[in-house]
Amino acid sequence: MADLKYHRILLKLSGEAFGGDRGTGIDSQTLGNIAEQVRLVTEMGASVAIVVGGGNFWRGTDAARAGIMDRVTADYAGMIATAINALALQDALEKLGIVTRTQTAIGMQQIAEPYIRRRAIRHLEKGRAVIFAGGTGNPYMTTDTAAALRAIEIEAEVLLMTKNNVDGIYSEDPRKNPRAKKFRHLTYLEALNLRLAVMDSTALSLCMENKLPIIVFNLKTPGNLEKTVLGEKVGTLVSSE
Numbered sequence: 001m002a003d004l005k006y007h008r009i010l011l012k013l014s015g016e017a018f019g020g021d022r023g024t025g026i027d028s029q030t031l032g033n034i035a036e037q038v039r040l041v042t043e044m045g046a047s048v049a050i051v052v053g054g055g056n057f058w059r060g061t062d063a064a065r066a067g068i069m070d071r072v073t074a075d076y077a078g079m080i081a082t083a084i085n086a087l088a089l090q091d092a093l094e095k096l097g098i099v100t101r102t103q104t105a106i107g108m109q110q111i112a113e114p115y116i117r118r119r120a121i122r123h124l125e126k127g128r129a130v131i132f133a134g135g136t137g138n139p140y141m142t143t144d145t146a147a148a149l150r151a152i153e154i155e156a157e158v159l160l161m162t163k164n165n166v167d168g169i170y171s172e173d174p175r176k177n178p179r180a181k182k183f184r185h186l187t188y189l190e191a192l193n194l195r196l197a198v199m200d201s202t203a204l205s206l207c208m209e210n211k212l213p214i215i216v217f218n219l220k221t222p223g224n225l226e227k228t229v230l231g232e233k234v235g236t237l238v239s240s241e
Contacts, residue, residue, distance in 0.1 A: 003230070004044060004045060004046055004229050004230060004231075005229065005230060005231030006046065006157045006158045006228070006229045006231070007045070007046060007047060007157060008046070008047040008049075008124060008154070008155065008156045008157050009041075009046055009047070009048055009049070009156055009157065009158055009159075009160055009228075009229060010049045010050070010051065010147060010150060010151035010154065010156040010158070010159050010160065011038070011048060011049070011050045011051070011160045011162075011225070012050075012051050012053075012143070012144065012147035012159065012160065012161045012162065013034065013050060013051070013052050013053065013085070013089075013162055013219070014053045014055060014143075014162060014163060015052070015053035015054045015055030015056035015057065015081065015082070015085060016053075016055055016056055017030070017034065017053075017056075017162050017219060018030060018031060018034075018052075018056050018085050018088070018089075019056040023056060024056050024057075025056060025057070026056065026084075026085070026088050030220075031088060031089065031092050032092060033219075033220070033222075034089065034092070034219060035089065035092035035093050035095070035096055035098075036096065037219065037222075037223075037224075037225040037226070038050070038093060038098065038129060038225070039093070039096045039097070039098050040225070040226050041225055041226055041229050042098055042127070042129060044226065044229065044230075046229045047124040047125070047127070048124075048129045048130075049120065049124060049129070049130045049131075049132065049150065049151075049154055049156065050089065050129065050130070050131045050132065051131075051132045051143055051146050051147040051150055052082050052085040052086050052089065052131060052132070052133055052143070053082060053085070053143040054078050054079070054080075054081030054082035054083075054084070054085060054143070055078075055081075056081075056085070057081035057084060057085075058074075058077050058078050058080075058081040059078065061074070061075075063077070071139060071140065072139040072140075075135075075139035075140065075141075076106070076139065078135070079104075079105070079106055079133075079134045079135050079137070082133045082134055082135060082143060083102075083104060083108060083111070083112065083133045083134060085133070086102045086104070086112070086131045086132075086133035087102065087111060087112075089131055090102050090131055093129055098128075098129050099126075099127070099128045099129070100128060100129045100130070100131060101113060101120075101123045101128055101129075101130050101131070102130075102131045102132075102133060103115040103116070103119075103120055103130060103131070103132055103133070104132075104133045104134040105132070105133070105134035105135055105136055105137030105138075105146070106134045106137050108133075108134075112133065115132065115134070115137070117153050117154065120132075120150075120153075120154055121154055121155070124154065130154075132146065132150050134146075136149060141202070142199075142200050142202075142203065144161075144199040144200050144202075144203040145200060145202045145203040145206065147159060147161070147199075147203065148199075148202075148203040148204075148206040148207050148212065149206060151207075151212055152206065152207075152210045152212060156212070157213075158212070158213050158214070158215060158228075159207060159212055159213070159214045159215070160214075160215050160217065160225070160228060161198070161199060161214060161215065161216045161217070162216075162217065162218065162219040163198065163199075163216055166216075166218060167182075167217060167218035167221065167235055168182050168183065168184075168216055168217065168218075168235040168236035169182070169183045169186060169191070169196055169198050169216050169235075169236040169238070170182050170183070170196075171183070171194075171196075182236070183236050184233070184236060184237070185236065185237045185238075185239070186236065186237075186238050187238070187239065187240060187241070188204060188205075188207065188208035188238060188239070188240060189208070191204055191238050192204055192205070192208075198214070198216055198236075198238065199214070204238075207238070208240070211239075211240055213237060213238065213239040214237070214238040214239070215228055215234065215235050215236070215237050215238075216235050216236045216238070217234045217235030217236075218235065
């Protein structure tokens, strides 16, 4: 077992992370790369839980804003989209020999377990990867909030965020402004006050209240997940210090 800094992690995968360069649908090569990185850190001895988004298929807020359907219905559709990503990731992990369980916040008993905190922790203790789908199970709540909530519930030591294929938190969108400043470290209050697009304020406040550190990094870079659990400086750290 490697000398890990973080022994239990919660990895938040945005829906776009599954879509590769297109950002939509599921790119098989990207999915395989994600699964391989999870396999590596699992074999190093880390307990890995994962919350998946669904933006590569559906965004409830966009649908509601466009008047396609009301917000509550649109958000439930988004929860179903996360289940598609969860099942794809579960299959990819199990093909690599990683025993995996998927739990959903809304009932889907034919394809996944219901979310039960004690059962999730027991799976992690047995060396299984656990994937959480369905967000929090409530409309108006993002999967970022679900990630913060699940991380606190399972007593994860860090929340690892992959956001829009960028390698950290910037003062502006670096894809639009190449001169945007990259932050190596921010406090929770600095991240809140600067209104940076790292995660929604509800999720960030949850992490702040429970002193859960957040690392925002690019999972597409080979070895980044491994470096992170070993404590090497990757991406941007958000913490109380």
